Amino acid sequence: MDMTTGILRAVNTILEETGYTQAQLAKEMGMDRQSLNAILRGRVKPGRKALELMSEFLSRHTADSPRNMAETYATVPVQRIVGSMGGGSLVTENGVESRVAFQAGWLREHGGPQNMICCYARGDSMFPTIPDRAMVLVDKERNECVHNKIFLVRHEGAIFIKRLFRDAGRIFLISDLDDSRVEIRPEEDFEVIGRVLWYGKELD
Numbered sequence: 001m002d003m004t005t006g007i008l009r010a011v012n013t014i015l016e017e018t019g020y021t022q023a024q025l026a027k028e029m030g031m032d033r034q035s036l037n038a039i040l041r042g043r044v045k046p047g048r049k050a051l052e053l054m055s056e057f058l059s060r061h062t063a064d065s066p067r068n069m070a071e072t073y074a075t076v077p078v079q080r081i082v083g084s085m086g087g088g089s090l091v092t093e094n095g096v097e098s099r100v101a102f103q104a105g106w107l108r109e110h111g112g113p114q115n116m117i118c119c120y121a122r123g124d125s126m127f128p129t130i131p132d133r134a135m136v137l138v139d140k141e142r143n144e145c146v147h148n149k150i151f152l153v154r155h156e157g158a159i160f161i162k163r164l165f166r167d168a169g170r171i172f173l174i175s176d177l178d179d180s181r182v183e184i185r186p187e188e189d190f191e192v193i194g195r196v197l198w199y200g201k202e203l204d
Contacts, residue, residue: 003200004046006103010073011054012040014061029053048135048202052078055101074113075099076137083136083152083161085123085175100135110197115141119152121161121199125175126150130161134201142195145171150196155182156189161196 015022026036029050038044046054059075077096100118107113121134129150130136138152145151147166152159155173163174165181171190172181184190 003102003106003198004051006073007051007054007058007101008040008042008046010058010101014058015040018061020061025057028057045203048200051200052098052100055099058101059099072104073101074104074107075101076107076113076116076118078118078135081119081159083119083121083159085121085126085130085132085161102137111139111141115139115194116197117194125177125180126161126163127177129163129176130196130199131201134199136161136196137198138194139197140194143192145192146195152193152196154189154191154193155184159193164192 011025014020015025022036022040023033026033029036031050035044039046039050055075058073076099078098078100080095080097102113104113107116117138117140118135119138121130121136122132124132136152145164145166148163150161150163152161153164153173154160160173163176165172165174171184173184174181
């Protein structure tokens with residue numbers, strides 16, 4: 001079961017068990033009840049904003065569910081930073097924009113939610129692996145450079161999402177789109193923030 005399906009099932013369960021209505025949730029989300037009903041029944045795929053709002057709903061209402069949905073789902077903060085898949089983005093803020101719900105068991109299998117963040121990716125240099133405007137999940141605990149894995153990194157004050165290559169003690173930032181590479185020199189400012197584990201994207 002993918003994350004979107006899990007979120008929809010959790011929302012439906014809370015609505016059924018707590019008596020909270022679709023009309024109330026739709027009003028919170030700024031949409032009409034018919035549109036929300038189509039999403040919850042699986043007839044329409046929810047966009048990124050709708051998923052964020054439903055995740056916030058879960059974080060507020062899991063304690064109200066007799067089945068204690070908090071044991072099933074955990075939320076991860078969405079940071080106000082952008083991982084560039086191009087020329088690099090400067091960090092202007094580092095606050096929490098919202099939270100996104102994931103299956104708690106899946107998060108535990110991948111290290112646990114306590115050291116994870118989400119942020120948005122911009123650019124096309126990691127296409128087709130990660131598309132432009134995707135939301136990515138990053139495990140900050142995994143901040144060691146591992147060959148041929150994708151990471152959120154800081155290089156010379158800018159934030160990037162790139163594949164890391166190690167070759168004879170040297171580290172390279174690799175773009176999947178054209179296999180271009182930039183070598184990280186010892187004197188340069190460089191930090192591995194965390195490993196990218198997942199992405200999700202609203203369809204155009």
